[in-house]
Amino acid sequence: MGSLGETGRLNKNNTSGQQERILFVTGRLAEFSLREILEKLAPQVGFEYEVAVLNVQVAALLHVPLIQRRLQVPAGIDWVMLPGMCKGDLQVLTDHFGIPFQRGPKDHFDLPEYFGQAGRPPRDLSRFDIEILAEINHAPLLSDEEILRLAERYRDSGADLIDVGCIPGESWSRTGEVVRMLVEAGHRVSIDSFDRAEVEAAVSNGAELILSCNHTNLDWVSRLGVEVVAIPDLPEDFDSLCRIVDRLLQSNTPFRVDPILEPIGYGFATSLERYYRARREFPDFEIMMGIGNLTELTEVDTAGMNLILAAICQELRIKSVLATEVINWARTAVAEFDHARRLVKYAIDNKSLPKHIHYQLVMLRDPKLKQLGTEALQNLANQIRDPNYRIFAEGNELHVMNRDGYWKGTDPYELFDQFQAAASKTVDASHAFYLGYEMCKALTALTLGKQYQQDQPLNWGFLTQEEISAQERRREEGKGPQCGPR
Structure with missing residues (x-):
């Protein structure tokens, strides 16, 4: 056989x-x-x-x-x-x-x-080197239920450690209680605070990492027996970071170094140079990068930024990042970085471009478009003998066809009026809703350069949501296939 x-x-x-x-x-x-x-x-x-x-x-x-x-x-x-x-x-x-x-x-x-003529077998993207710390921003303002829900969402998105972000200038009496709650729920936890009471309570209840340590808290933080993130006193003062590292080595305090990533307009390129310098001067030390200063403070979709940042981290052996999802355009930043760290790990390990490996971060537009072409569309229109509408999005136009005709254009409202006027019977409300929904998807695909296929979801990378087609929905309801292609 x-x-x-x-x-x-x-x-x-x-x-x-x-x-x-x-x-x-x-x-x-x-x-x-x-x-x-x-x-x-x-x-x-x-x-x-x-x-x-x-x-x-x-x-x-x-x-x-x-x-x-x-x-x-x-x-x-x-x-x-x-x-x-x-x-x-x-x-x-x-x-x-x-x-x-x-x-x-x-x-x-x-x-x-x-048949193996385009593309290759799926790549193994299970491996990664970079740990993700996902910050629960302004945790004191949230309920316990909200904190647990965020922690679970971040973990599902790929976070390895949940960072409890406190409010500068305030002291939260429930820090230890909340950290213990997260630890008991199976989370690894870090504490992001310079307040001594908050940090000590967090550590005594299971926090394994302190963000952050400079000369303002070095004396007491170095005596708590857990790992700290060493940062410069001022982002541009790299020498202060070197002095803090020396002190931490003398006290046998475990640490990782973060030279501080600055936002665009505030020394972004110079701050990247500091990470390169840190790797040269500390070749064997762990380094962390707080990527939120770029993703949260740059008005652009974050997937591409996360990929570039992951590539920098992979090449410089930066083994941890602090990610945030505060502003709406960064609402999936943790999952984006999880996909990005796997992709760049594969690319660098295999000395290949991060291209044609997987498409989970190609979200706005599709990797490629498959077009029937003018001749094939006309051929289809000539063959149709039933009243069901077929919808296509090609050549910067919407194409709608059934036995009554073939209509094309860029305005769904005008197209609807045209094919309804030619219809042998009035389109009922259910069918009109279906057609409007599909034409909306088709117009979105044209606008963004995405592949449209009737009754199938648009591809949004790892954010794609499965849809039940009109045919399947009506079968589940015990009705005939009155909507869509037949």
Whole structure:
């Protein structure tokens, strides 16, 4: 019967030297573009193919009983590929026809990747070197429930240590109680305060790291027996950091060094130079970087910044960062850095570019767009014989088509008026809502340069939310497929 190769496809075990013959099963609307892909792909991979077009419009709606009834397999076929969204037990088809059946990718445009002609096997991104401290900012202003909820969210996002951020100039009497609560909930905890009472209470209840230590608190912090973060008295005063390091070494206090990352406009580039200098002068010491001064104080999406900062840290062997999620545009900064630290670790370890490895941080736009093209869209429009609307987003236009016509343009409102005027019956409220929702997604995709596929969620990287398609929703409700493609 053959076996599954590295690409996931089934390889025939024969020694005849003949190319395997694969039957690709599809619906009427995908036939044109599928044949175009196979015409180029087959000689590259080294297989022969035939295409079976069953009497359905959309290939995704194929299921095992229908295929068993309608499919005729030509002689000499080694195995059969079905659309990736085909429902049912394929063993039934294998037993019935006597040859293997296998699901392909959900989108036939992904067939080159499936057959190993574009892309490579998934990379192992489980490894990383950089520890994430996630700060609960202004913790004294939050309830215990809010603190626990934030700590859990940060841990789920990839944080290794929860930093309890106190309020400068105030002394919080519940510091120790809250730290103990977090420790008992299974969190590793650091304390971010210069107040002696807060720090001592935190340490006595399980805090393992103190942020931060300079000449203002060096005498008493160095006697608490836990690790501290050494910082300069002033960000630009690197010599003061060297003196603090000397004192910490003399007292056998464990420490990591943070030369302080400055915001853009306040010495950002110079502060980067201090990290390079710290690594030169302290080649064997742990270094930390507080990345919030860039992500929180720069009015731009943070994923790209987190990737660059992770790369700097990886190359300089900076083994910990302090991340924050205070301002709205940085609300997923911890998860972004978690993805970033894995990506740069893989890239540097394998001496490869951080490209075509994974796409979880490509959030605003998509890595690539798959276009049917003008000819294929017109071909689809000419074939449609039912009233269900198909929606596409290509060539800076929305394309809507059904048996009554083919409309394209940039204004969803105008398109709706046009195809409603041509409709053989009035679009009901449920269907109108569905069409409006899909056209909104399609226009968003056009605006941002994203791939749009009807009834599928837009790809937002690691923030992508799965959707229940209109067809699946109506099936769950026990209703017919009155919305979307059929």
